[in-house]
Amino acid sequence: MALTGIEIFKLLPKTNCKDCGEPTCLAFAMKLAAAKAELSACPHVSEEAKTKLTEAAAPPIIPVTIGAGDRALKVGGETVMFRHEKRFENPPGLALLISDDMADAEVDKRLKKFKELEYERIGLVLKPDLVALKSASGDKAKFEALVNKVKQSTDSGLILMSDSPDVIAAGLNACADRKPLLYAATEENQEKMAELAKTNSCPLAVKAANVEKLAELTAKLAEAGIKEMVIDSGSRKLRQAFEDQVIIRSAALAKKFRPLGFPTIVFPGEMTDDPLKEAVIASIFVAKYGGIIVLSDFQGESLFPLLVERLNIYTDPQRPLATTEGIYEIGSPGENSPVLITSNFSLTYFIVSGEIETSRVPSYLLVKDTEGLSVMTAWAAGKFVADAIAPFVKKCGIADKVSHRKLIIPGYAASESGGLEEELPDWEIQVGPREGSHIPAYLKSWQP
Amino acid sequence: MAFEVPKTAYSGRIKEIKLGSGDKAVIVGGETCYPLYLFEGEMPHPPRIAMEVWDMPPQEWAPAALEPFEGVTDDPVAWAKKCIDDYGAEMLCLQLVSTDPNGLDRGADEAAEVVKKVADAVTVPLIVWGTANLDKDTEVLRKVAELCQGKNLIIGPLEEGDHKKIGAAAIGYHQTVVASTPIDINLAKQLNILLGNLGVPDEMIIVDPTVSCIGYGIEYCYSVMERMRMAGLTQQDEKLQFPLICNISKEAWKTKEVHIPTEAEPKLGDAKKRGILLEAMSAMVLILAGGDVIVMRHPEAIKLVQEMIAELTAK
Secondary structure: OOOOOHHHHHHOOOOOOOOOOOOOHHHHHHHHHHHOOOOHOOOOOOOOHHHHHHHHOOOOOOEEEEHHHHHOOOOOOOOOOOOOOOOOOOOEEEEEEEEEOOHHHHHHHHHHHHOOOEEEEOEEEOOOOOEEEEEOOOOOOHHHHHHHHHHHHHEEEEEEEEOOHHHHHHHHHHHHHHHHEEEOOOOOOOOHHHHHHOOOOOOOEEEEOOHHHHHHHHHHHOOOOOOOOOEOOOOOOOOHHHHHHHHHHHHHHHHOHHHHOOOOEEEEHHHOOOOHHHHHHHHHHHOOOEEEEEEEOOOHHHHHHHHHHHHOOOOOOOOOOOOEEEEEEEEEOOOOOOOEEOOOEEHHHHHHHHHHHHHHHOOEEEEOOOOOHHHHHHHHHHOOOOOHHHHHHHOOOOHHHHOEEEEOOHHHHHHHHHHHHHHOOOOEEEOOOHHHHHHHHHHHHOOO | OOOOOOOOOOOOOOOEEEEEHHHOOEEEOOOOOOOOOOOOOOOOOOOOOEEEEOOOOOOOOHHHHHHHHOOOOOOOOHHHHHHHHHHOOOOOEEEEEHHOOOOOOHHHHHHHHHHHHHHHHHHOOOEEEEOOOOOHHHHHHHHHHHHHHOOEEEEEEEOOHHHHHHHHHHHOOEEEEEEEEEOOOHHHHHHHHHHHHHOOHHHEEEEEOOOOOOOOOOOHHHHHHHHHHHHHHHHHHHHOOOEEEEHHHHHHHHHHHHHOOOHHHHOOOOOHHHHHHHHHHHHHHHHHHHHEEEEEOHHHHHHHHHHHHHHHHOO
């Protein structure tokens, strides 16, 4: 939690020396509180005050980066309990488990899935983020060999999993430059794990038997100089694991309780053996505060809905997702296929394109850039009106694709039909249904 | 720094309502905390699943959704019984798809007769869902309310435009109503007030916030539902303390993704499991946002969600 100007003032030298460029220390403190000045502008501030002020300015849930380069993943940094209060910041990392007791063929199969299971949606590529490498054998050489193999196959962030600092060290031999997450420091091994994390500048996962013990352990590690941590409250029973997520988030945000101010890691695969149940458990943690979700395996049927759910829940409520402007072909349309136009609010696009698909009438859907507004809102804002639609219809090239000149506009934009007939003299403007669900019936009876 | 479990300051309680009648009646609502935050308060009645039945054979269902109901889809009574006998349904939701003026446009009398037959054949609570066409729903649901007097059906959706006429019938024949508004907390509150003014007792209202599934705008209803719970539980907004119903099955199973066969898009995995998961995960997300009654279709998706509810409420 940020300090107030007065609280900051108390930590300053109070000499009013003006070296910072402000007339008084109080004025400088006020600017600091408003984030309009940097503490470094004061040459006289004590080390103690510096530490206190930096600590106070730290976010309530520390952002942690796993991996290096383009595919580095940032988790944590959350500021609210409910997405409508502002937004959720960093989507949870989805990790695929690979263990060193798996046969080579299985490892290859998993690496292939990790690479191939990517999905395009509204111009975004949805894909998993991390590979979790588990030492089941406890054999250092075996683990190092696995890490080496995986490292060469993917640029993604890695999680090294073992209770033994020696095994983790062997893994680090192969991939320290990739800044993997080390899983996990426990009561027993914390000193050695902390040392490994510090020497290699890697984030450290911390695991304890319950939330209280976890807080004690992170406090100890923080004192030892570990900053980037990911926390595991140890519970593998769904109810306790769920409640722990909520308690950790609210302790960090509402109580500013630093020892729990870190992203979490959860293991749905350790809560059930049923793959479908594991997927539904994962969906709970996507919505409720998971930082990293490690899955025991990937299947398209479960990974895809999880990735889409994550996209939905982490969408900024203040900034609607938009679809790219252009011509969308649905079901291989030809020169006699109907042409519909709608706005580029992604939800509108999904509903309209879904209904066209349901109709099984191959069609062209023109998506007009309305800055992510729905048809009615865009119409009211002057972004889905005749003057805006007509130039788009002319330049998009639809006239070359169809032999007829009939344009179906949404029922909610019916009042634009007159204007459009003036702006697009070659075209006959047809008013379609108001509701998406009536599109199939409309299209089935449509004639070129 | 000693650790103390933080607690939300609650000041309200969700109203309890009784659905159906007799031994099989179901009580929902009564929460004094956010959904499943059992370390903070009580959730005396866990969320319930109502199994969906159509009043006409579905034309566009994915094979995975159709398969569990093979042989009964042309007979709503047989379908309803199968849900109860084979799949253990605790509640049913009869979707009056046949009355859609843009579809079969079946008349009110005929539709109400079908409802009556189903209502007479089962003892579990029965939800009856129209087509959200104001005029048609008014006609059909009024008839249903009259013909099924004494059954304590749950009829809807009641919207601002038809709430008076259907609401009056519901009061007259003692049926619970589904107050439905398009994903907007203020409109929802307003309709609840209007129903109160009309004389519908609080314990006969369940609220439909209008839901959509994963990939089709679930984030909107998710946040509206969360805001309703926040207003009802922490801001003493009595008109937002009603239990919530989510008619999610038809949304999940009409998406493009559940209709793609396994072979057509191998990256999307097994078509049947994909459909089941899309429905189950969407239902789960809505329960986390505050859903008290969830209308679902596939028996395996229902089983998954029920297992989650059991585990999340385990002592």
